[in-house]
Amino acid sequence: MSATLTLPRVGVEQFALANGLRVVLSEDRSVPVVSVAVYYDVGSRNEREGRTGFAHLFEHMMFQGSENVPKAGHFQYIFNNGGTMNGTTSTERTNYFETLPASQLPLALWLESDRMRSLKVTQENLDNQREAVKEEKRLNYDNRPYSNAFLHLNELIFRNPANAHSTIGSMEDLDAATIDDLREFFRIYYAPNNAVVTIVGDFDPREARALVEKYFSTIPAQTRPAPAEVDEPEEVAVRRETYRDPFAQLPGLMLGWKTPARRTADFYSLSLAADLLLEGDSSRLYQRLVKDEESVVGIQGGIGERRGPSSLYVFAIPKPGHTTEAIKATIDEEIRRLAAEGPAPQEMEKLRNNILNDFTRGCQSTLYRAQRLSEYALYDGDPELINSEVERYLSVTPEEIKRAAARYLMTDNYSLLEVVTAGAAEGEAPAEAAPAPSGEPEEPGSPPPQVPPPPRSDAPSTASSSLPAEPPPPASPGQPASPSEPPPEV
Amino acid sequence: METHTETFRREPPPPLAHRTLNLPVPFETTLPNGLTLVVVEQDRLPLVNFRLALPTGDAHDPLQIPGLTDLLTHMLNEGTEEHTSRQLAEEVARLGATLTAGASSDYTTVAASALAAYGEQVLALLAEVALRPNFPENELELARQNSHQNLIAQRAQASFLATERTARVMFGEHPYHVVSPTHESIDATTRDALAAFHRARFVPRGAVLAVVGDVRREHIIARAGELFGGWEGEAPAETRFPDPPERRERVAYVVDRPGSAQSNIIIANLAVTRTHPDYFPLLVMHTILGGTASARLFMNLREEKGYTYGAYSSLDARRHAGTFRATAEVRTPVTAASLKEFFYELGRIRDEEVSEEELANAKSYLTGVFPIRLETQEGLIDQLVQMKMHGLAPDYLHRYAERVRAVTREDVRRVAREFVTPERAAVVVVGDAGAVAEQVRPFVERVEFYDGEGQPKEAPAGAPESEEAAAGADAQEEAANAE
Secondary structure, three states: OOOOOOOOOOOOEEEEOOOOOEEEEEEOOOOOEEEEEEEEOOOHHHOOOOOOOHHHHHHHHOOOOEOOEOOOHHHHHHHHOOOEEEEEEOOOOEEEEEEEEHHHHHHHHHHHHHHHHHEOOOHHHHHHHHHHHHHHHHHHHHOOOOHHHHHHHHHHHOOOHHHHOOOOOOHHHHHHOOHHHHHHHHHHHOOHHHEEEEEEEOOOHHHHHHHHHHHHOOOOOOOOOOOOOOOOOOOOOEEEEEEEEOOOOOOEEEEEEEEOOOOOHHHHHHHHHHHHHHOOOOOHHHHHHHHHOOOEEEEEEEEEOOOOOEEEEEEEEEOOOOOHHHHHHHHHHHHHHHHHHOOOHHHHHHHHHHHHHHHHHHOOOHHHHHHHHHHHHHHHOOOOHHHHHHHHHHOOOHHHHHHHHHHHHOOOOEEEEEEEEOOOOOOOOOOOOOOOOOOOOOOOOOOOOOOOOOOOOOOOOOOEEOOOOOOOOOOOOOOOOOOOOOOOOO | OOOOOOHHHOOOOOOOOOOOOOOOOOEEEEOOOOOEEEEEEOOOOOEEEEEEEEOOOHHHOOOOOOOHHHHHHHHHOOEEOOOEHHHHHHHHHHOOOEEEEEEOOOOEEEEEEEEHHHHHHHHHHHHHHHHOEOOOHHHHHHHHHHHHHHHHHHOOOHHHHHHHHHHHHHHOOOHHHOOOOOHHHHHHOOHHHHHHHHHHHOOOOOOEEEEEEOOOHHHHHHHHHHHHOOOOOOOOOOOOOOOOOOOOOOEEEEEEOOOOOEEEEEEEEEOOOOOOOOHHHHHHHHHHHHHOOOOHHHHHHHHHOOOEEEEEEEEEEOOOOEEEEEEEEEEHHHHHHHHHHHHHHHHHHHHOOOOHHHHHHHHHHHHHHHHHHOOOHHHHHHHHHHHHHOOOOOOHHHHHHHHHHOOOHHHHHHHHHHHOOHHHOEEEEEEOHHHHHHHHHHHOOEEEEEOOOOOEEOOOOOOOOOHHHHHHHHHHHHHHHHO
């Protein structure tokens, strides 16, 4: 059975300014709001050794004022005019975005263009934001169970330092950042020819285009930065390590595989294989490990999608008396079964309906569309892909899913990280456990969602961002979706 | 860097013409058994959302079994008279739908979403898990085991420890003090207890089924009648809860988490319920003080001082009681310095009238983000459910902006003086007790210490202070002397 469904079609109008800035417009008058996204082609993949965390630290600097906007003025202008905003950094890119009442489109473009044109980098602001970023690191990694272990898993999966290191970086490297470094970084990476601006929502396209030209066309282009070097060596290697976590109360098991780049043929098939194994309560590994064997309290995982070599990870929390070896063996068995037999017809129906539902549901939000359009424009030079990628996923055959599982997961090329609690004796097998929340969509290089969820989930574990999530409103566990008043979404 | 930009960049541009949000007018009807239906037809995208909301929440847990409601909501998807847990999971996934249940203090929701083409099927599943769960013994045993593990794991989170201590201190014997089950209550959650509780509290009177999406109203009402019309049960008597304790002094509650990289700070006092007449003035006050990243707390503790990644206030207004809180996670050595800034800001919002500009900005923020929240079906249905469960007026959405705009500077000052009470605040600090105890002490009349299990413990032996901490404490003394 399949739904008779007309997929929403996202309007796409694109052009480039003479300075190389790529612009995407998508008009939709249904709600009087507008989202603006600015994507710069710089992420942790562009950082060299000794300068980790730089792209993200810089993202914070982008809120510290420019020639006509005072320090923190960006926050204030957006909030004080009824908008929401944030900036985030991943391995692939640094993005800035705001959603505002439709009448405030000029304000958003004025703010975004002023910092692209004339960012002010001062020692005082650098010192201040370095502290804010260190607190972000403490909050989201150093003071939290499993998060640093997950960052270490990436260091096992990848050989190339550009891929292996974290977006948040190290304290030492953050300390080493200088004003001159930052100015040079801005000049190279924050040039209009290294960026995409996308506008989605309730606006007149002619008016929007005129505004974009007014605010962005006089920003000078720069020599294009050297492309990031993200190649990984061909290798067959099993890496296993133990990670002693000072805060974990229960041990954990993390597995990682190196996988093909986004939008390659095998990427689609492997993504769907990962969904069948890991996505939701109906997934093969949840049913097998949590429900049948009762060997883990929770399991989650997914693909960390990148333009270069990517990864697939699994994170499980074993129950008392169940060994890492036995759990790994069951996971292998499920991978082998998928690789040998392929998906069942009802699983193909499930994939299809979930692909259709997820895309359609995402399209409700102007910000979601602005972000997807920006990615396709920046990574692929083709924002129209937003309308054809669904078909691309739907075209994957059971045979292709089967082959992808065999080729990439049924292999002696994986990393295994055993997280032991601080109290565990040297060499002691993990003995206890906890459940996993269902996975948030993952940003590349992000930590796994916390296990188990706190009373209300904390900052979503997406890539590092300029503003934390609103503090969890005080309430009981399992509170339905929203607190009673608008959490600033930042 | 550029230093001379074009003159047109000097001033922020004026807005374009205002565009009005067309707020939906929900259609409402009540079935003979008392279930209220609220329907909004919205055909922008071929999607539908359902929420069944019941006015029973964690606060209604049996006294001896805290956490029962949460375990019950988990168990709804774990087996019914017609389907096993696995069959339910597979059927929901096959439709590309979602079906989840959860509870807050005051109410419980069973939520479903799907492509509109599968709306009827997922609504039938929603009715099945909400009305006819059968709590299979094997699934319950698994849920209990996992809950025990979950309980252990939660204690690794500083944020959990902070929330737990705050709830206990603020609510005393009031059931809002419960934020998680206990090992004992997990074991006490039997199949009979779940079934009896479900029978008593999952009743149609007072419940609401909200529907937003690409549906035909007549059609969905007819279908809801078939699925829910036979649902029976008497409304339970209104529960009376003990009052939260009255606070008379400023006390610190330090939860020891050895090796903590930060101090999680929550400064709390009792405030208002969701329907209190001062809710909107408080909302505006909170927005100015700590509602956003441009509010006073954030600008001070992060943008000026660099103590934290984020400092905010929150307004926790529930059906029977509520709190006002100021929160931040700060690096351990600046715990004292951060408390000093918190108390400075809490005093300032009470003592000085806010500026016209701050007031206008807060109103603009609240009224501006309002339509953004209604952009999605999920956002709208959330509002509809809250209106019903908190007993808000039917014109709440339509009058929201008007009520925000009506708040004056005098209102803000009045509610700050009444509901922000730092002299009687609870100061919860989760961190390395040895490193924070002496930093906290100068700010409070006394300090209580707790361990990671939530049990009282002795004050730590004096720990050496870092230079930064000593500077913070000095600053505090100076401030105290100046007053």
